[in-house]
Amino acid sequence: MIRLGTSGRSRQLALVERSPLRHADPRTKLALSMCASLAVMLSLEKLVAFMGLYVLLLFWARLLPEAARQVWRLKWVLLVLFVVDWIFVSLDLAVIIVLRLSLLAGAFALFFATTTPAELRLALEWMRVPYRYAFSLSVAFQSVGLLDDEWRAIREAQQARGAWTRPEGWRKLLESLGDLIALAVPAIVMTTKRAWAMTEAAYARGFDSPHRRPYAQLSMGRLDWNLLAATLAVAVALLLWR
Amino acid sequence: MNGILRAEQLAYRYPQNEYGLQPISLAAEPGEALLIAGPSGCGKSTLARCLTGLIPHLYHGTLRGSVWVGGLRTEAAPLWQLSERAGLVFQNPSAQMLAESVENEVIFGLENLGLTRQTIKQRLEEALAHFGLQGLRQRSPQTLSGGEQQKLALAAITARRPPVLILDEPLSMLDGTAAADLVEHLAKLTASGTTVVTCEHREEFLCDVPGLRTIRLEGRTQPETSPPPSPFRAGSPGGSLEVKGLSVSLGGRPILHDLHLSVEGGEVVAVVGRNGVGKTTLLRALAGLQQHGGTINIDGRDPDLGLVFQNADLQLFNASVRDEILYKVAAPDPELYGWLLQALGLAAYEEVPPLLLSEGEKKRVALATVLMRRPRDGLLLDEPSLGQDAAHKSLLIRLARSLAGAGQRVILTTHDLPLAVQADRLLLLGPEGFVADGPPAQVLEAHAAWADLGLRVPHWLEVPERVVEERGGL
Amino acid sequence: MTDQPETAATTRRYFSTFQLILLALFAALVVVAKIALRLPLQLPGHSGIFWMTIVVVAAGVVHKPGAASLVGLTSGIIAGFLGLGDFGALNTFLSYTAVGVGADLTLWLLGGNAENLMIATLAATFGHMMKFLVKWGFGIVTGAPVGFVALGLLRALLGYVIFGALGGLLGALTLKALRRAGFFQYLAEKR
Numbered sequence: 001m002i003r004l005g006t007s008g009r010s011r012q013l014a015l016v017e018r019s020p021l022r023h024a025d026p027r028t029k030l031a032l033s034m035c036a037s038l039a040v041m042l043s044l045e046k047l048v049a050f051m052g053l054y055v056l057l058l059f060w061a062r063l064l065p066e067a068a069r070q071v072w073r074l075k076w077v078l079l080v081l082f083v084v085d086w087i088f089v090s091l092d093l094a095v096i097i098v099l100r101l102s103l104l105a106g107a108f109a110l111f112f113a114t115t116t117p118a119e120l121r122l123a124l125e126w127m128r129v130p131y132r133y134a135f136s137l138s139v140a141f142q143s144v145g146l147l148d149d150e151w152r153a154i155r156e157a158q159q160a161r162g163a164w165t166r167p168e169g170w171r172k173l174l175e176s177l178g179d180l181i182a183l184a185v186p187a188i189v190m191t192t193k194r195a196w197a198m199t200e201a202a203y204a205r206g207f208d209s210p211h212r213r214p215y216a217q218l219s220m221g222r223l224d225w226n227l228l229a230a231t232l233a234v235a236v237a238l239l240l241w242r
Numbered sequence: 243m244n245g246i247l248r249a250e251q252l253a254y255r256y257p258q259n260e261y262g263l264q265p266i267s268l269a270a271e272p273g274e275a276l277l278i279a280g281p282s283g284c285g286k287s288t289l290a291r292c293l294t295g296l297i298p299h300l301y302h303g304t305l306r307g308s309v310w311v312g313g314l315r316t317e318a319a320p321l322w323q324l325s326e327r328a329g330l331v332f333q334n335p336s337a338q339m340l341a342e343s344v345e346n347e348v349i350f351g352l353e354n355l356g357l358t359r360q361t362i363k364q365r366l367e368e369a370l371a372h373f374g375l376q377g378l379r380q381r382s383p384q385t386l387s388g389g390e391q392q393k394l395a396l397a398a399i400t401a402r403r404p405p406v407l408i409l410d411e412p413l414s415m416l417d418g419t420a421a422a423d424l425v426e427h428l429a430k431l432t433a434s435g436t437t438v439v440t441c442e443h444r445e446e447f448l449c450d451v452p453g454l455r456t457i458r459l460e461g462r463t464q465p466e467t468s469p470p471p472s473p474f475r476a477g478s479p480g481g482s483l484e485v486k487g488l489s490v491s492l493g494g495r496p497i498l499h500d501l502h503l504s505v506e507g508g509e510v511v512a513v514v515g516r517n518g519v520g521k522t523t524l525l526r527a528l529a530g531l532q533q534h535g536g537t538i539n540i541d542g543r544d545p546d547l548g549l550v551f552q553n554a555d556l557q558l559f560n561a562s563v564r565d566e567i568l569y570k571v572a573a574p575d576p577e578l579y580g581w582l583l584q585a586l587g588l589a590a591y592e593e594v595p596p597l598l599l600s601e602g603e604k605k606r607v608a609l610a611t612v613l614m615r616r617p618r619d620g621l622l623l624d625e626p627s628l629g630q631d632a633a634h635k636s637l638l639i640r641l642a643r644s645l646a647g648a649g650q651r652v653i654l655t656t657h658d659l660p661l662a663v664q665a666d667r668l669l670l671l672g673p674e675g676f677v678a679d680g681p682p683a684q685v686l687e688a689h690a691a692w693a694d695l696g697l698r699v700p701h702w703l704e705v706p707e708r709v710v711e712e713r714g715g716l
Numbered sequence: 717m718t719d720q721p722e723t724a725a726t727t728r729r730y731f732s733t734f735q736l737i738l739l740a741l742f743a744a745l746v747v748v749a750k751i752a753l754r755l756p757l758q759l760p761g762h763s764g765i766f767w768m769t770i771v772v773v774a775a776g777v778v779h780k781p782g783a784a785s786l787v788g789l790t791s792g793i794i795a796g797f798l799g800l801g802d803f804g805a806l807n808t809f810l811s812y813t814a815v816g817v818g819a820d821l822t823l824w825l826l827g828g829n830a831e832n833l834m835i836a837t838l839a840a841t842f843g844h845m846m847k848f849l850v851k852w853g854f855g856i857v858t859g860a861p862v863g864f865v866a867l868g869l870l871r872a873l874l875g876y877v878i879f880g881a882l883g884g885l886l887g888a889l890t891l892k893a894l895r896r897a898g899f900f901q902y903l904a905e906k907r
Binding site: 037040041070073074077093096097100101104105106107108109111112117120132133135136137139140141143144147148151152177178180181184185187188189191192194195196198199202203207208 | 733734736737738739740741742743744745747748749751752765769773777790793794796797798799802803804805806807809854857858859882885886889890893894897899902903906
Binding site: 256257258299300301302303558559560561594595596597598 | 734893896897898899901902904905906907
């Protein structure tokens, strides 16, 4: 679970631990999500069939609530598009557009709701993404909460000395553009110091060693092969369907 | 000279700075314990980085002389190889955490040694067991207390089994108990043959390490000046600061619960407690920055208390110390400004950007920015001794007395007991509220209260005779 | 005596490890700003002020083409994990990445000086507008009538332009303030 700071403010995507996909290899989940995204190119009949299978997959993976939540956030956009397309073009177009948008909105839920940043890092390394970048991505994930705490502390510290007041409305915003610098400069300085401390800490523990051997390793299990085989079968069936 | 660690005529100068490290030679044998002592800004941290090779590999600047560690010359060998010979534990435990779990924090350094999975697992278990971290293995390092984080940093380095361990001010952010625990671990490491070099100005904690050899670095000499008379005129104490039923929750977790406190004008109060018990939250509530239950007032009105934050970097952004102190101060008082520069030892840095000052100097600039606004009812200081040497701590306490002499109240939170016992009144804060309150000598005798909170009073701690300060002067 | 030893930490690499970590933390800062720093303006795209400030500052601090793109890419991945954006993780990822690439491209075309108020403002405006292009692209892929999508996004586009420009301006001003505050001197001693 990634959480923002200690301020009580939160934006979190809790891992769905109960999902059977939690134990699948991140590469498999990435492949599934990408295939689902590509399905937007299917014709209406094929798309309807695919969506049926996709909903079944989400149901089996206990991810239906997560995907539904994502689509629900689009409800007004979908509704307006549906009505306008139905009135001005056709019902077929209205249905296909709503299905495609829903699919795109929910396609990656099965990856992000069941994968940790550490697993993502392993998948990236497997894809030959340089380890230094994968490492930096992983420290960025660790730092989200800390940076949130720092933002809050900076705002309070500047507020305490009268260097920052929360702007209300347009005019105040323009007037206080200068005050925003009183927030931005300490934030950039502190972030830079944290980045430097992390760089030193990493090198003090042998970062960049040519002998590095990763402890955690990805492994494809029976579940992964079954999922990939099923995906391939669906893809072939959709291609052969006339 | 021989030894596992050796420096010959080592000196370093940062590219933008006249000062780094003055020439020094040293040598250490396996199992030896060295203390590098000296005032703020004398180059302790720079030396720690030179001894591990971070300087010159990660820093521009001019290095003179040589360092050999485990037979390798730091200038010539790559950093990953040097890190196998000398491990470095940094000052800020939170800033050196790199992984998403305690377990992975230890594993990170072991992976870089190229060990097999089995060896990594074995060393991981040993390190977690040795430092009592088994129960925390899946926790995020950022959720640990400062003491636990520093133990984890030590575990992550020592699991790599470097023959030399260097620590850069490892105690400065720890409460007394966590500091004592850490020192015990260091003593065990030297007993097992590791050379331990500690750069630290809380020297008193290290007196229990057997065979400790001290090397003292010279600091920058500050010109002795006698500050002008304080502009804080002696005044009659104002009303009492009354805190009733103060409760604070953060993210649904109760931090302070039903706290009651009364502080008279003219008092210097120190609040002591374990890391994470809510000392900073208390100050934020008193400063009006924290939503809370209960009431806080002076004579029925909201108090105006200036808060100096623990981390000065939160505030500083101007182009010079002068701009920083005078920023957004309507009608600044030139007498007060001049006095603050003198009294806080900042006169030489008036035109210097605050960002380029040392941590201790920055804290004093932050203090000046708050005092320049003349808070009506007093001053709140959050961990004011962090990064300050003995001379500056003594300056700080004299300043507090000067403000108290003018009828204001000063409330400081600290884990630095030698500083805390110089206050008029010592408050011991535990998870259930204040468990002891009174003159420092009396509170130190409340052994049961200290023990209940898991705090230890070091055997070397002495309560100074109450110095009768000349009111209004430094 | 030595000034600059050859070291694996620094040699023959486009971004040093410090720069990579710094850009990654700037990316995390983008996400934090996007969530935490909401101004009471009730206008779409206003979080772009802080977002684009950070992107411009990143490009000015790590003064190399690609810095803003890397911030965009990394913030896109983090935002995807945190479930930001109404159109799903793919749209979020592409939008964040496009913002970085757009800012980078403009900076590169205009000579790369992120401290210049005009250049920074243009780079941030164009970068922020890339979000619009990604949404438009989504409209095309799904087959939604382009005219309608454009109409629906017109109000948002205005917000993207205004707040992108303000963000760029604030970014350049922040860079100037950082220079006055000695930040670049502090940075100069680090590899």
